[in-house]
Each structure stands twice: as C-alpha cells, then as structure tokens.
C-alpha cells in the first residue's frame with residue numbers, strides 16, 4: 001500500500017482538495033489513517049447488506065472511490081438476481097475501482113459508472129450506501145439527493161449514510177475535532193500534514209450537524225433511523241423505508 005505523504009512537505013499555497021490521481025494512488029492508506037472506524041464501517045456495510053438484501057434488486061454505492069463498500073456488499077449478497085451500481089465522478093477513482101474489483105472473483109455483477117451521483121437514476125434499490133460522500137456535495141443539493149434515494153428504495157429498503165459531522169455546540173465541536181486530530185497524529189501524520197489537509201478541505205467539505213442529517217432523513221420520508229456508529233466527529237447512520 002502506497003503511503004499518503006501528500007501534505008508532508010510545506011506547500012506555498014494549499015490548493016483545494018481533489019480526488020485526482022495523486023489522491024487515488026494513496027487513498028487506502030489516507031482513509032484508513034484519517035477516518036476513525038473506517039474498517040468497522042466497511043465490515044458492517046457488508047453485514048447490513050446481508051440482512052437487508054432482497055432478490056431482483058439493485059444495490060448502490062454512491063461515491064464509491066476504490067470500491068471498498070462495493071466489495072463488502074458483493075461478498076455478502078446471496079439473493080437471486082442482484083446487481084451493484086457503483087458511482088463516482090473522479091475518473092482516477094473509477095479506473096482504479098474497476099481494476100480492483102476485477103482482482104476478486106464473484107458472480108454478482110457490478111456496474112461501475114463515471115457519473116455525478118446527483119444525476120443518476122436510482123430505482124428498485126434494496127440497499128443504498130453513501131459512505132463519506134454527501135459531505136462533498138453543495139449543501140443546497142443534499143436534500144434532493146436523499147429524497148431521490150428514498151424514492152428509489154423498495155419498501156423495506158435500507159440507506160447507510162456515513163459522514164464527518166459538526167457538533168452544534170462550540171465546546172463539544174472543538175473537543176471532537178481535537179480528538180480527531182490526535183487520532184491522525186497517532187496514525188503518523190505530522191502537525192503540518194493535519195493543518196495543510198484541514199486547509200485543503202475547508203472549501204470542499206462542509207459537514208452538517210447530526211440534527212440536520214436526522215431532519216433531512218425524516219423529511220425525505222424515512223420512518224426509522226439511528227446513528228449506529230460514532231467515533232469523535234465521524235458517524236454512520238442507517239435509515240429504513242417502511
């Protein structure tokens with residue numbers, strides 16, 4: 001695995017974060033050292049897919065990157081006539097994702113699409129995963145995407161939504177962010193790497209509060225929802241369409 005040292009040296013001007021070739025090459029190392037609980041979340045996406053699978057259905061991985069969640073879903077699907085649709089708008093990610101998926105054997109078909117998740121058709125879905133991707137959409141586009149997901153789910157369908165979040169109270173928010181930065185330093189990132197990455201993400205990733213997520217899910221129509229994972233300012237929620 002290639003080590004992420006993108007922000008190790010001082011950069012004169014820190015550019016906005018992009019999912020380009022440089023990021024795609026180090027992405028497994030970057031996400032594992034940056035997102036608390038990432039492995040647990042991926043494993044649990046597999047378990048939840050096994051529980052909520054339905055025959056003759058579609059399974060979506062929105063913002064699939066290298067396909068970690070797609071692989072977890074694919075390993076756990078046993079129902080008849082299932083297909084996974086994995087979507088990302090970064091060509092660097094999609095190229096590597098296709099290669100990565102081909103290196104494991106499976107009978108479950110996967111359609112990897114280079115597209116914007118705001119402009120795809122979502123229908124006949126048993127499970128939709130959006131793992132750390134809604135946070136990169138403009139805030140004004142988030143309600144509509146969650147509504148499209150709700151509309152595209154079958155009755156009994158499951159949405160798994162993982163996000164970095166902000167706490168609505170300043171003290172708690174600062175504490176959670178500090179604990180996350182400690183986590184990154186414990187995983188070998190320097191103070192400079194933490195600080196330059198933070199600057200790079202400032203304009204491109206604007207997290208919501210847990211309350212905003214809960215309201216958005218209810219307004220879309222989800223009758224049941226819970227946060228099933230939280231570590232510091234990272235969480236994963238699930239919502240069920242009745």
Ligand SMILES: Nc1ncnc2c1ncn2[C@@H]1O[C@H](C[S@+](CC[C@H]([NH3+])C(=O)[O-])CC(=O)[O-])[C@@H](O)[C@H]1O
Nearest residue numbers: 019063064065068088089090116117131132133136
């Ligand atoms: N509008 C968009 N349309 C499609 N893709 C997008 C869009 N905006 C961003 N992306 C894509 O969303 C992904 C977000 S990473 C997901 C990790 C993965 N889910 C994982 O479980 O390993 C999360 C992170 O890096 O924090 C990137 O690959 C972007 O290209």
Ligand SMILES: O=C(O)C(=O)Cc1ccccc1
Nearest residue numbers: 030031034035164197198201
């Ligand atoms: O690194 C961070 O500080 C994050 O918030 C997580 C992350 C992980 C990978 C790409 C972008 C953001």
